[in-house]
Amino acid sequence: MKLHYITMIQKEQEAFINWDFKEADTKEFTHGLHTYPAMMIPQIARRLIYLYGKEAKTLLDPFCGSGTSIVEASLIPKIKEAYGFDLNPLAVLISKVKSTPLNVEDLEIRLKDILKSKEHNGVPKFKNIEFWFKPTVIEKLATIKTAINKIENKDIRDFFLIAFSETVRNVSNTRNSEFKLYRMEKDKLEKYNPDVFKEFEKITLKNIRGMEEYSKVRTETDIRLHNLSSMNDLPIRAESIDIIVTSPPYGDSKTTVAYGQFSRLALQWLDYEDVADLDNKLLGGKATKELEVKINSPTLKEIIKKIGEIDKKRAKEVLSFYEDFDKCVIQLDRVMAKKGYVCFVVGNRTVKGINIPTDKIMTEMFKARGKYDYITTHLRAIPNKRMPSLNSPSNKVGEKVTTMCNEFIFVLQKL
Ligand SMILES: C[S@@+](CC[C@H](N)C(=O)[O-])C[C@H]1O[C@@H](n2cnc3c(N)ncnc32)[C@H](O)[C@@H]1O
Numbered sequence: 001m002k003l004h005y006i007t008m009i010q011k012e013q014e015a016f017i018n019w020d021f022k023e024a025d026t027k028e029f030t031h032g033l034h035t036y037p038a039m040m041i042p043q044i045a046r047r048l049i050y051l052y053g054k055e056a057k058t059l060l061d062p063f064c065g066s067g068t069s070i071v072e073a074s075l076i077p078k079i080k081e082a083y084g085f086d087l088n089p090l091a092v093l094i095s096k097v098k099s100t101p102l103n104v105e106d107l108e109i110r111l112k113d114i115l116k117s118k119e120h121n122g123v124p125k126f127k128n129i130e131f132w133f134k135p136t137v138i139e140k141l142a143t144i145k146t147a148i149n150k151i152e153n154k155d156i157r158d159f160f161l162i163a164f165s166e167t168v169r170n171v172s173n174t175r176n177s178e179f180k181l182y183r184m185e186k187d188k189l190e191k192y193n194p195d196v197f198k199e200f201e202k203i204t205l206k207n208i209r210g211m212e213e214y215s216k217v218r219t220e221t222d223i224r225l226h227n228l229s230s231m232n233d234l235p236i237r238a239e240s241i242d243i244i245v246t247s248p249p250y251g252d253s254k255t256t257v258a259y260g261q262f263s264r265l266a267l268q269w270l271d272y273e274d275v276a277d278l279d280n281k282l283l284g285g286k287a288t289k290e291l292e293v294k295i296n297s298p299t300l301k302e303i304i305k306k307i308g309e310i311d312k313k314r315a316k317e318v319l320s321f322y323e324d325f326d327k328c329v330i331q332l333d334r335v336m337a338k339k340g341y342v343c344f345v346v347g348n349r350t351v352k353g354i355n356i357p358t359d360k361i362m363t364e365m366f367k368a369r370g371k372y373d374y375i376t377t378h379l380r381a382i383p384n385k386r387m388p389s390l391n392s393p394s395n396k397v398g399e400k401v402t403t404m405c406n407e408f409i410f411v412l413q414k415l
Contacts, residue, residue: 005075005217012043013050019380019409029071029214030098033207034166036066036091037179037257040247040345044380044409045072048245049079052341052375052411056242057081060335062230062328065259067095069245071214074099074221083236084225087282089272090165090263092227097162099223100155101215107208110156115201117147126268127276131183132172140196141168141269159211163204165266170203171196172265179262229281231327236335244332247345250358252284252321256349283328284321291315295326296368300361303354310352318351326365333370333414341375342366342412347382359408371415378409 021043026032031042045068053059057080061069064084073082084095120142123129129138144164151157171194175182184192226235253259260278267275279285291308293301300322308315336342346358359377366372382405 006077009046009050013047016047019044019047019378019407021380027210029075029217030207030210031068031071032210033098034066034094034162035169036094037259037262038247038249039066040068042068042072044345045069045245048343048409048411049073049076049243052343053079053243053245056340058240058242058337059083060236060241060244060332061085061246062234062244062332063246063248064095064225065091065247067091067098067225070095070223070225071098072245074223075217075219076221077219079219079221081222081224083234083241084223085228085230085234086225087227087229088259088263088278089227089275090267090270091259092225093158093165093270094162095225096223097155097158098214099218099225100158101218102155102159102211104208104212104215106153106156107159107204107211110151110160111201111204111208114144114147114160115197117143119143120146124269124271129268132174132181132265134173134192137171137194137196141171144196144200145269159207160204161270163200163207165270166203167196167200168266168269170194170199174265180258181261181264230331231283231324232331234331234335238334239337241335242337242340244336244340244342244344246343248325248328248362249283249321250347251349251351251356252317253279253282254285255317255351283324284317285324286320287313287316288320288323289316291319293319295322295365297322297361297364299357299364303356303361306354307352310354314351318356322361322365325362326369329362329365329369333366336370336414338414340414342372342414343409344411345380345407345409347407359410363410363412366412372412373415375411375413377411380407380409381405382407 021041024043026041049072059073059079059082061084064070064086067084070082070084073079086092123138123142148157148160148164173184173189175184250256258279264275293304304315304319307318348358349356363374
């Protein structure tokens, strides 16, 4: 079975046409266990590892989100260690579950027990719980949670907590098609009566099938995940990482993708504290006071100047994101091994009508902090990604500007 996976990769690469992967199954193995904003598709991580990680023994994803690169690394026998970091605890939990093989029969037995349960030992008391969930939904979610918490084996418990987290999202009063927290319209909400146990069962059965597929091809790769900011000292030896495969945020969470808002209700149900201001802690969460660009990137300087001429506040928001990102670059440069590859999947955004070439700015920032050869940029047309391809960056009601339709995959090599 393990050979089968390697053959599959080989075949995929032989059939290589472009980076769009329009028809690709993006939910194979454990990749479909939980939704997450701005997920990388597995085929991209797979191809990057195939092209630039032939000799790699260690992989790092400093913004691992739901763990796409980590899962792919765990399928490659040559990769001995894969590190993932994310400041969002839900992301780390999802990544852990997706990369921990489990016995499917154990899971099926446990599921039956959970579905039979009728009592709970109290509902959580977080703010606005009744605004986001109907009373009967709260009772049922609490019953499922109580049953899951009785499971002694932590890996099995975490597996069910992920299915529970996805259930929380699906049975909440939110408009599920959006990552930000918006409540359903009143008339829709009145008729809304989700079957919580059915939803949980459906999600878990799907996840068990994914886990079955994954456990057959999982290798011995050692996975190390940390709920830490990549701006801080990373617990990794200097010059030890052979390949980075990541998709970082491309702007602050408030004006681009709200990872914190997306995760908040699930985190509250899972008893995590201090989750309300997660978005302020992610890259670019706090605006800078000065508009002076100290980072050595000519493109960033030009962009900040242009945006600043139109709107100083917006320019500061953009700058604060890059100032935070620069702290990550210092860390990443320290841990990268010589001859190792840095592969970043990024989107370019438009602020105040000005296009921000994220790939170019980030490339310049790496070169300013260390010695890197620019290898290439692969272009990918985004077919139907659930992220804001349209928004109103000028904040004028009704004005829509296309902000993203291509992804840029830039590759650098450390000298
Ligand atoms: C584009 S998403 C990654 C998606 C991931 N590739 C996947 O397939 O699910 C970017 C991630 O960066 C995380 N992030 C933002 N600021 C961070 C920081 N300072 N340190 C670590 N992670 C951070 C966010 O929480 C988010 O999960």
